[in-house]
Amino acid sequence: GAGVSQSPSNKVTEKGKDVELRCDPISGHTALYWYRQSLGQGLEFLIYFQGNSAPDKSGLPSDRFSAERTGGSVSTLTIQRTQQEDSAVYLCASSFRTDYNEQFFGPGTRLTVL
Amino acid sequence: GIQVEQSPPDLILQEGANSTLRCNFSDSVNNLQWFHQNPWGQLINLFYIPSGTKQNGRLSATTVATERYSLLYISSSQTTDSGVYFCAVGIYIQGAQKLVFGQGTRLTINP
Numbered sequence: 375g376a377g378v379s380q381s382p383s384n385k386v387t388e389k390g391k392d393v394e395l396r397c398d399p400i401s402g403h404t405a406l407y408w409y410r411q412s413l414g415q416g417l418e419f420l421i422y423f424q425g426n427s428a429p430d431k432s433g434l435p436s437d438r439f440s441a442e443r444t445g446g447s448v449s450t451l452t453i454q455r456t457q458q459e460d461s462a463v464y465l466c467a468s469s470f471r472t473d474y475n476e477q478f479f480g481p482g483t484r485l486t487v488l
Numbered sequence: 489g490i491q492v493e494q495s496p497p498d499l500i501l502q503e504g505a506n507s508t509l510r511c512n513f514s515d516s517v518n519n520l521q522w523f524h525q526n527p528w529g530q531l532i533n534l535f536y537i538p539s540g541t542k543q544n545g546r547l548s549a550t551t552v553a554t555e556r557y558s559l560l561y562i563s564s565s566q567t568t569d570s571g572v573y574f575c576a577v578g579i580y581i582q583g584a585q586k587l588v589f590g591q592g593t594r595l596t597i598n599p
Contacts, residue, residue, distance in 0.1 A: 417589035479531040
């Protein structure tokens with residue numbers, strides 16, 4: 375596609391429910407990244423994929439967060455047993471390669487946990 | 489970890505004015521990007537500028553990597569330039585480039 379796409383654009387959920395956020399990177403981009411933007415923490419890195427592999431998961435805030443990527447394309451970020459502090463905008467980015475390359479961002483998913 | 493500081497935090501100008509936004513970083517970096525976050529939250533790429541100077545219309549940027557800073561210049565400001573400008577530096581983690589963002593400069597251009 376022309377740009378990075380994310381769905382849903384908005385998600386409201388109840389505390390304790392699971393949510394799935396989807397990212398579709400720019401066609402041909404091998405690297406995919408997830409970030410989170412919240413009022414208190416600014417923009418923070420969560421995880422990246424090179425192909426379908428995520429070598430470093432240390433940026434994920436807790437073990438309730440997981441991510442996967444299939445077919446070297448679409449990625450899903452899953453948050454289990456959501457908490458109010460998970461409320462944020464979740465941004466996905468992609469780049470042609472993982473090294474020395476410009477990252478392009480999607481429009482984000484605004485998650486609100488009630 | 490690396491620190492990224494942007495200044496000023498807020499800037500209010502009249503249409504037609506020029507502005508300079510600054511980004512300081514505390515360690516060597518592999519990359520530096522400038523973004524404009526529009527009112528809908530979308531991060532728009534402005535510059536990919538690990539070093540040197542680039543220009544795109546009314547915008548230009550300079551990164552002096554040896555002195556660990558970058559500047560974004562906006563000339564003849566328009567109301568559509570309003571929004572938050574982020575500087576992000578790229579650092580390597582296990583073979584991939586992670587972006588570390590500054591806290592942003594909120595620019596308001598009044599008509």
